[in-house]
Amino acid sequence: MRIAVVGLGIAGLSICARLALAGHDVSGFEQFEPMNTEGSSHGDTRIMRMSPGEGEIYARLAKRALPLWRIWEGLAGKPLIEWTGALMAGPQDSPFVAACKAMSTTPVAALRGDAIHVITRGYIAMPYEWDVFRQEDAGVIAADATRSFLTRQVQRWGAKLFHGAKIEAPIESTTLKINGAERAFDAVIVAAGAWAPTLLPEFAGRLAVKRRILAWFKTEAPRMLPVICCDNDVGVYGMSAPRGLYKLGLHAVGGSTEPNDVREPDDEDAAMLSQQAALFLPKHDPRPVRMSRCLYTVTPDENFLIAQSSANERVLLFSACSGHGFKYAPVFGELAEEWLTGKHSPELEAFMGKRTIASNRLGDEKT
Ligand SMILES: Cc1cc2nc3c(=O)[nH]c(=O)nc-3n(C[C@H](O)[C@H](O)[C@H](O)COP(=O)(O)OP(=O)(O)OC[C@H]3O[C@@H](n4cnc5c(N)ncnc54)[C@H](O)[C@@H]3O)c2cc1C
The missing domain is CATH 3.50.50.60 (FAD/NAD(P)-binding domain)
Structure with missing residues (x-):
């Protein structure tokens, strides 16, 4: 056919x-x-999560995807996913964090935000009263x-x-x-x-087509830092990236755009992402070393x-x-x-x- x-x-x-x-x-x-x-x-990079909080159907898709990723890795002759683990975090009543916990197929470590600073040797911080679930079955895809x-x-x-x-x-x-x-x-x-x-x-x-901006920050962390997915007002998420960098994005920030005319990252974007870096990535210079744009196509x-x-x-x-x-x-x-x-x-x-x-x-x- x-x-x-x-x-x-x-x-x-x-x-x-x-x-x-x-x-x-x-x-x-x-x-x-x-x-x-x-x-x-x-x-x-992109985030891999085997226990996605977006719903049960996505957990099923992730389960189907994993053996196929292994086949792709075999054919590619190299790993395409680095299993760094993830910290799913948010205020104590966060439905997103609760959903991630409920979906989890592996044991999750339930932590308070203040423990993260210790676990990551000060490279990542979370508000001390937040709920944080540490998931091992998550990591970074080499996109x-x-x-x-x-x-x-x-x-x-x-x-x-x-x-x-x-x-x-x-x-x-x-x-x-x-x-x-x-x-x-x-x-x-x-x-x-x-x-x-x-x-x-x-x-x-x-x-709806939305503009999204990403920023990379230099990290001196000796090992790959975990993924972070935070249920805050901007939906900040982050992951280790190649060449000693850590990447942050804002899931909930960025207006509608025409796909052929997307505004390049500007000072306002840099300021917003720097603010999140200052909050979540202590021991990092909050000035991005580079930025990039991407498009979300979003259903209601x-x-x-x-x-x-x-x-x-x-x-x-x-x-x-x-x-x-x-x-x-x-x-x-x-x-x-x-x-x-x-x-x-x-x-x-x-x-x-x-x-x-x-x-x-x-x-x-x-x-
Ligand atoms: C900032 C950002 C962060 C993300 N983070 C994650 C993450 O951490 N984890 C995760 O799982 N997912 C993540 N995603 C989502 C993921 O990247 C997307 O779901 C995926 O890339 C969508 O791929 P696609 O092939 O549908 O679209 P696209 O990659 O946009 O591909 C569509 C292609 O169609 C082509 N095209 C369009 N019109 C025509 C035409 N008329 N003729 C010929 N070609 C045409 C375009 O040029 C384009 O190359 C993220 C997305 C963005 C933007």
Whole structure:
């Protein structure tokens, strides 16, 4: 079967990988160059958490993802995840911290905020009255290394990747317009991140595109520091990054943006992130050594949105961001394959219900 995958961020790459392995004729289209820094998947690191507080469905996705990450690591010939552990922290009534604790599959150490200073030898601090759960089954994903590995691997598995190939909006059928030419496919999967609302306008009301800024701080810590995820007013989170740095981001700060015109990090961003560094990273210079921008594509409840187009049931929107999708990346290809075959797992049904391609199950066709 001829499958087009629109967008080669981490979701599109994973989908290309799985469908090429399953024997489909896969073409992946990306408007920018390989390893571009425009969408949501670029950068050195992402947080891995096996006990995500976002809900039970995500704990199931994490469980499915882990063995697949191990396969990817085997093929890449190097670790893609560094298991540093994580500190999930917030005020005593924090629903997020309670959810993380409830989801945990491994024993969690319940601590007060003031213990963190001691445990991390003064490199990380938390308000003394906060609840903190230390989770061992968390760490840091080498994000760019993963993208780079997958870009090579999917082509070895037979997918054809086209960069600098912008699919024209809107997508209304399985015939795509690419740089002025038309190409027909049997199914189209739109993993276009922040550009999905333009390509499939029927979903625009449920997808908000937000600007997010990240900052890196020099650390002298002798060992990799744990991940932090804090339930404070800005939703600060952080992780160890390569070259002796610690990265901070603000989950809850950053306005709406147009994906083709994102404001570069400025002094106001630096001041906000420095303030968080001063609070949470004592023994660090609170001036960022570098900053970067990234895009969240957020649904109202921060769940992923996987849905068939009403114009054509063979066109699937696959939007897996809301700021927490990278860790589940290896499962995205499996979910796309389930959609094609009509054999939905409970995980896929949680996102798109029992809706399958009614007229002719694609998976029943010869590929
Ligand atoms: C600041 C930040 C921090 C994050 N932290 C974490 C974390 O710690 N842990 C975690 O698990 N997740 C995290 N995430 C979320 C994770 O990175 C995203 O869920 C994931 O990268 C989404 O990937 P994607 O492939 O859906 O989108 P993207 O990476 O944006 O890919 C979409 C691609 O489609 C291409 N495209 C769009 N339109 C067209 C077109 N017309 N023609 C051709 N190509 C097109 C784009 O150029 C882009 O490359 C974070 C995200 C951000 C932004």
